[in-house]
Amino acid sequence: MTIHRMDHVGVVVEDLAAAVAFFVELGLELEGETTVEGKWADQLIGLDGVRADIAFLRTPDGHSRVEVSAFRSPVTTSPAPRAPVNVPGIPxxxxxxxxxxxxxxxxxxxxxxxxxxxxxxxxxxxxxxxxxxxxxxxxxxxxxx
The missing domain is CATH 3.10.180.10 (2,3-Dihydroxybiphenyl 1,2-Dioxygenase, domain 1)
Known part of the structure; x- marks a missing residue:
């Protein structure tokens, strides 16, 4: 077997607190929040100077998690996509x-x-x-x- 389980899905947001409030209102439970940065984060993401605040939320059954991330650096110049549901690659x-x-x-x-x-x-x-x-x-x- 090559896959043990699906760990989580993630989404990058501009406002971490608002995203956490949205998912908590939906019924997910906040598992924790942290900041990631340093060489390992730069290597993982493929960018230099990564600093991101992240929160993990889990479903009430404990089997699924959502990660929301707000990047402080590097700063992006691209807006979030708002494509229709049928566009390939839209999460x-x-x-x-x-x-x-x-x-x-x-x-x-x-x-x-x-x-x-x-x-x-x-x-x-x-x-x-x-x-x-x-x-x-x-x-x-x-x-x-």
């Missing part, structure tokens, strides 16, 4: 939630914008996409069965 996280409408109402004050409409797939689920921190697309699934 998308999907979470199963209890009550989709309630989750949407709680996330809107944190900047969440519905991408299209909430759609029902037969008797299986209701599904909607929102834009979250840094424009990342978050899928929200409410299982009906």
């Amino acid at each position: 998308r996280f999907t979470f199963v939630v209890d009550a989709l409408d309630d989750v949407l109402a709680r996330l809107r004050p944190h900047g969440a914008e519905l991408v299209g409409e909430v759609a029902r797939y037969e008797d299986y689920c209701r599904y909607g996409y929102v834009r979250g921190p840094a424009g990342v697309i978050i899928g929200l699934v409410e299982e009906l069965t």
Whole structure:
């Protein structure tokens, strides 16, 4: 076997505190925050002078984690992508939630914008996409069965 497990997904954001608040409101639990820098970080990222603040959040079941990172240096000149869902390479996280409408109402004050409409797939689920921190697309699934 070459893979033991998926450890986490990560997203770079401009405002770490706002991103953490978004994911906590969604129902993830803050695991910890730290700052990374130094030669090892430069080697890993392939940039010089890396300094990033990061936070790890875990799902309530403890099986998945999201890393949010805010880079202090080097400074980027490129804005976050806001491409449509069908563009190759656009990151998308999907979470199963209890009550989709309630989750949407709680996330809107944190900047969440519905991408299209909430759609029902037969008797299986209701599904909607929102834009979250840094424009990342978050899928929200409410299982009906």
